[in-house]
Amino acid sequence: MTATKEKKKIFVADRNELSIGLGKQVSVDGVVLALFLQSDGTVNAIENACPHKGGPLSDGIVSGEHVFCPLHDWKISTKTGMAQGADKGCVTCFEVEVNNGKVYVFV
């Protein structure tokens, strides 16, 4: 998909389906995302496959804005998608809008 192509805004979840400190896997037309609710009410959405070996990030331990991959403990920012520390790599981030308790993702 090229950057110029219009992204679609898609309703993915009610905010109260999400809990702080716990990722949620959502697949949108086959694209598999991980959603993370932050303590300030915002939601981050990233591709649910660790840049290392594709671990399901939604199953990781969530610490604030970061999630630790359940397979080999890489630390990934849920905001920027970047691997932290000595590890290199990143996952795709998706823009999120939260409106009236409804979570939308631009895919």
Add this chain to the structure above:
Amino acid sequence: MRQERIVLIGNGMAGIRTIEEILKLEKNRFHITVFGEEQHPNYNRILLSSVLQGDAGVDDIVLNEYSWYEDNGIDLFTGDPIIKIDTKKQVVYSRSGLKKPYDHLLLATGSNPFMLPLPGVEKEGVIAFRNIGDCETMMEAAETYKKAAVIGGGLLGLEAARGLLNLNMDVDVIHIADHLMDRQLDSDAGKMLKAELEQQGMRFHLNKQTVKINGRKRVTGLTFSDQSSLKADLVVMAVGIQPNVGLAKQSGIKVDRAIVVNDCMETNVSNVYAVGECAEHRGIVYGLVAPLYEQGKILASRLCSTGKEELPVYEGSIVYTKLKVSGAEVFSAGQFIDGEETKSIRIHDDFENTFKKVVIRDNCVVGAVLFGDTSDSSRLLSMMRSKTDISQMSKASLLPSEAEGGQGESLVAAMEDGDTVCGCNGVTKGEIVCAIKDQGLTTVNEIKQCTNASRSCGGCKPEVTELLALTTGEEVSTVAEPLCGCTTHTHEDVVAAIKEMGLSYVREVMNVLGWHSEAGCSKCRPALNYYLGLVSPLQYKDDPNSRFVNERLHANIQNDGTFSVVPRMYGGVTNPSQLRKIADVADKYNVPLVKVTGGQRIDLLGIEKEHLPNVWKDLGMRSGYAYGKTLRTVKTCVGKDFCRFGTQDSIGLGITIEKKYEGLNTPHKVKMAVSACPRNCAESGIKDVGIVGVEGAWEIYVGGNGGVDLRSAELLCKVQTSEEVLETISAFLQYYREQATYLERTSHWITRVGLDSIKQAIFDDGIGRDALIERMEIALSMHEDPWSEIVDSDEKKTELFKNKSVIAH
């Protein structure tokens, strides 16, 4: 333009290091093909000693996994040696019939162990110590045989001998010279080493020449030139190596003792190069990794050059060695035997059992031997490399560890930025300090990953640790490991604070104790959750979000993100109706693999997360806890009802124990076993708690481990009744829960604190023992089966297990 083709023969340490160096310089310029005779990806041969000594598993020593080759577009052929090189057509041929053309050919075929041509050398049970296969042979032999003989009292022989001791074999070392490690040590240090190793249980036969290996099909012993003989069921030959040059020779490449190369690692044939143990440079063949790595770097810059720049050349290396046997600190470098033009400083301290010798020629250090205390080694090496003029230096600055009043100035602090800290990988102090600063590294492991320092023999780990402390400004003397990178507090500090201040939430602990990171990490969160539950078992509400996914979802995550389910089978006992249930569930959910585990359970592998609650419901069995930091299983043998040797009801006791301690939170996983006689069919000798039935009594063993750090359990006590067994387990496990740090196995804990201190705490003081048992009962009262809890809660099912799926129209 077509990519230039590099073919590497030899998937070992020198060859792959050269490829790594090439990839650093030119990621996409070459198409690389690697042939290896062994069936493994590139592994760290040095650490075979650690595998044998039980400190690492075979998987732990892999340097580059298959995925690394893939990610870098390298074609790898393992188990397929090259058998012919056509240097005219520039093509190589493999045993399986592959034919690959090359533009550049790298030979890194290493060496073969030298086997003394003794009569009987072909017998079963006579091996070398060179590769993973040899290591495995020794470990297997140790299961059936008792007596091992090692021929060769050099570095390799002694490391093998130590490993065989750890495998519970009797070990005799036969050495032809009059002191050990005669290529690295002078006779004083050699004698001290012998005394130290004798204490560890090795027996030595010096000045002995083996003339024959006895036995029919399998070896039964050795005969020496003085007609004496020795019994042995396993013989490890470690007398030297022979460069592996057959292929080069028959391909017309010039070979002397090894493949002859110039200062650019070029052979006499154009476009053919050699590095590593198969290469001879200025008349020297090196048998250690540090020089090989230097060679790899030179060759890489030669291959990546554009032809215009001036190229670095290889001028030879100063070699040094460290013996990797715990309890015997030995270091040796350069020219360590006194000669005509040398003078030496020697310090021999019988009280401290240390020996230090520094050999000096023309006011420069040219060699050194250190025994017992090797902390000066990197300083001395760097003086040797830089040819520092020492005429103005005091003894204390040559050997800082001898300075009055203890340590004096830190060694690494005194090093120049350009000085090498990690000799194996050629990493300088400057590079490490930069990496720590620029990338905010906080652990030795991170430094290892970023810079390669201490990735090989690990000998420089103390220096790297010290550099880390110096650079990050933490006091060097506060060596106590903090709980994790988020805090400076140790495990003990944190537990004490939780108790004293009555803290009750993970976040609260982090706030009150001033965590650097606001939300903690995957190391401290699970630890805090455990400590809080330990201190207040009745009040604390477990925080599932601070648990690793396995414990949060009560199933084991697999590499593809699916899970495995292990239902509880107390004592490993099942029945037809359970088996039928399991079979039905396996059919219904298309379970791809059903497997019996090492702990006598049945594992259903490859289940989607969303199906877990239904699988549990259909099984109708309790959770087998194959995933938690808790009691895993109690393995049992058949015991007195069926076995002709059994003296006790091992199954009955095993089931009672498993029911009682099911679901208990512990610092790490706990495995138990009950055998009904000393034949130990349930492997009680390598469990955290192992029970062995003897006539009229039970022996209780603790602190065993069958995993990475293989360790046999130690006898804690012998008791008469099964009630006493349970009481003792309670006291022991509760003491472990309270005293060990999170993620510390019983084996490590016992090694750290000593069995005696544990015996004292759980036996000597009646009141203390009763209190421990009572606290255990309280902890156990909290257990509920997690599977049925989740099956019964719609809320938990949706929150934890339900993935969502959205169609975007």
